[in-house]
Amino acid sequence: MTSVYDQLLVREHLAKAQPEPELSPEQQQFWIEQIKKDLHARNAVLIAHYYTPAVIQTLAEQTGGFIGDSLEMARFGAQHPAQTLIVAGVRFMGETAKILSPEKQVLMPTLEATCSLDIGCDAEEFAAFCAEHPEREVVVYANTSAAVKAKADWVVTSSIALKVVSHLREQGKKIIWAPDQHLGQYIQRSTGADMILWNGACIVHEEFKAKGILDLKKIHPTAAVLVHPESPQSVVEVADVVGSTSQLLKAASTLPNEVFIVATDRGIFYKMQQQNPTKRFLEAPTAGQGATCRSCAHCPWMAMNSLERLAATLTSEAEEIQVPPQLIEQALIPLKRMLSFQAE
Template sequence: MQSIEEKIQQLKRERGAIIIAHNYQPDEVQAIADFTGDSLELSRKAAELEEDVIVFCGVHFMAETAAILSPEKTILLPDRFAGCPMADMITAEQLRAKKAEHPGAVVICYVNSSAAVKAECDLCCTSSNATAIVASVPADREIIFVPDTHLGHYIQKELGREMIIWDGYCPTHSRIRDIDIKRELADHPNAKVMAHPECPLPIRDLADYLLSTGQMCTHAKESDENEFIVATEMGLLYRLRNENPEKKFYSVSDRALCPNMKKIDLEKILWSLEDMQHRVTVPEETANKARRSIESMLELS
């Protein structure tokens, strides 16, 4: 009798499919994926791959971004209810209203936003390139930054540049507290703190390094340091530990867990391949506008 992993591999071959998984996905999902990475990295990988069917193990805005960059491919999201609370904290209508209040402003959206919001923006950014993207805007232009207030205020402080910042946030990163880091530092005094810039200010102030998930993986691999406290969604520890078995990684808190990122499991991947569900598409007009904001970012990066 075939195991569920064997069934997935067989169906993957039959469908000409490939499985990609975000760094926050459950361990068993990352284990069966052909590629793991952050949201934009995976969307770019999807565009480069020869396979026409991409099983995207992440949340909805990520699958949308892949569909925007690869409109000719079939992008499947194994759980159609896997969303992102931060992305839902702003709508295209709300952004249009804010733009009307600040005509002429350059609008920058974090990649953690819907396709409809991206379509209303001039530039997209990721946590790893956000500072450079904001710095590229002429000093005499107003900037509207959506939807992450923590990332926005981090960039504002780094550059000394005032922005109009939307009040959205990641609930998972917002559940991490400074006392969590202080407790872990007391237990592991030689450890360095890697925190995601989506974290609130008290966490950012305690971090040795403020890094995207991809940057955390690179830094952990290249650094001479051997112990790390990781202030981001705890799913990243699976990849960090696999890639650096000789090093130690500590999750900052068991509250650093995103329920949406944990909705996909092996059964849902199997069902997704069996039924070719759930396909994520973006209306052509929206996709074309959103693609411009992403491509403008890639040119600057």
């Protein structure tokens, strides 16, 4: 579990993470048409994460934008000719896009959209933690601030973390891993690497429960269980497939099962259902119901990516990502190392 201090920080941020009121179909259509016009007028492209609301993902598709994981989003933005990138996701994704495309303007629907992993890994505290173990290679998950990435030897996403850590282990390297302890433990078990783990967790994935999944499995005995490795070990152990968002999407398409129990943010259901219209996708049970549940299988910060906020940032440019040049220079080193490793 996350530390008491980190839980308090997350609670403070969650108090601000209120999604916009639900729009009527007429209101939705008004904002969609306005955003389409503004994107065209500004030569801007909309880049959305799989966990954002379905209406945002649909809009990205309709306007020649992109839907993907954080690294795919940043790579698309760097390769796209648009000079303005509208990143719908959480703040570290916007920062990563800016690091890889420093010459471009990067806007977000709201800079308040953050991540419990980012909140729980303060750059100064992490630097002190690393200083205690100077002989270790520092590997950080993409769900971290630019300042934390700048202190790393490697940045990884969940789709490449196992390969990178296996590579380092083969070289005899000992590792500092941050910030997600569940993903770190999964990698440690899978690779046998010598790893010291930072104590952080995702508020969405930490709430999935193995008992709830097994109970649901009794009702749907032929269902395949898809689990993101940010989930606790007990949840990972009941999975048929463990993987990143992209890997879970692939599994949903390639496995013969007609029903799937999915332990990750339910925002992914938009793309899963689109790619597999005849299959059925069920949310894995979480720790609470209603008001007692902090996330209920959906990141509250991802939910802040609304049409109204998106329209406002296109007009005002108030929610612009800024990363100091020195941090860009430092954080680019581990990011490029990962990109080069993937290309091999």
